[in-house]
Amino acid sequence: xxxxxxxxxxxxxxxxxxxxxxxxxxxxxxxxxxxxxxxxxxxxxxxxxxxxxxxxxxxxxxxxxxxxxxxxxxxxxxxxxxxxxxxxxxxxxxxxxxxxxxxxxxxxxxxxxxxxxxxxxxxxxxxxxxxxxxxxxxxxxxxxxxxxxxxxxxxxxxxxxxxxxxxxxxxxxxxxxxxxxxxxxxxxxxxxxxxxxxxxxxxxxxxxxxxxxxxxxxxxxxxxxxxxxxxxxxxxxxxxxxxxxxx
Ligand SMILES: [Zn+2]
Numbered sequence: 001x002x003x004x005x006x007x008x009x010x011x012x013x014x015x016x017x018x019x020x021x022x023x024x025x026x027x028x029x030x031x032x033x034x035x036x037x038x039x040x041x042x043x044x045x046x047x048x049x050x051x052x053x054x055x056x057x058x059x060x061x062x063x064x065x066x067x068x069x070x071x072x073x074x075x076x077x078x079x080x081x082x083x084x085x086x087x088x089x090x091x092x093x094x095x096x097x098x099x100x101x102x103x104x105x106x107x108x109x110x111x112x113x114x115x116x117x118x119x120x121x122x123x124x125x126x127x128x129x130x131x132x133x134x135x136x137x138x139x140x141x142x143x144x145x146x147x148x149x150x151x152x153x154x155x156x157x158x159x160x161x162x163x164x165x166x167x168x169x170x171x172x173x174x175x176x177x178x179x180x181x182x183x184x185x186x187x188x189x190x191x192x193x194x195x196x197x198x199x200x201x202x203x204x205x206x207x208x209x210x211x212x213x214x215x216x217x218x219x220x221x222x223x224x225x226x227x228x229x230x231x232x233x234x235x236x237x238x239x240x241x242x243x244x245x246x247x
Pocket of ligand 1: 098133191
């Protein structure tokens with residue numbers, strides 16, 4: 001089985017009230033959390049999980065506390081941490097289509113893109129609380145040529161040692177990405193876990209459109225993963241390959 005090396009890539013940050021991500025826990029405490037992508041390689045393939053934001057000013061309309069330094073621009077950060085040019089990236093897996101997770105898709109011209117079909121469909125018909133986060137320009141057929149999209153219907157192996165599992169709750173078609181690493185199985189959770197407390201303390205993330213499914217997704221991750229990279233966990237270090245232990 002192929003072993004993957006996976007690194008955290010910071011592509012921005014968000015200032016917010018801690019409780020926004022931990023279902024009322026930490027109310028009144030202002031924190032700054034990173035926006036994470038992940039870069040992964042098995043020595044042959046170059047894979048990105050999520051692509052960060054598209055445009056800072058646009059994203060501030062949905063999330064006023066968002067910030068991005070020049071070195072946190074997705075292509076700059078990918079080059080710095082992984083040493084890859086945008087055209088080197090073979091595969092982009094989007095956990096979901098919120099605009100801080102697929103915003104820079106259009107910059108990876110040679111990639112194949114993997115998304116759950118149900119997420120693609122949900123993104124064009126959002127519920128009110130999620131509507132500001134679905135910015136069509138990030139994922140429509142101009143952003144990514146139709147023939148580069150791979151629409152998945154359920155759990156799937158993408159490459160040896162790399163698979164996706166459906167983890168609905170934060171969005172209807174959300175998926176998480178599992179890598180076999182030398183330390184065990186790492187789950188890049190997207191926003192089904194904004195932070196590790198979501199999984200380890202059973203606390204809902206910021207946006208939940210399906211409540212029971214959220215808790216089922218937590219269970220599913222606990223069953224398969226030793227470590228997680230949550231979408232916005234502040235305890236992870238930029239460029240590091242060491243992540244949060246699943247309790
Ligand atoms: Zn999200």
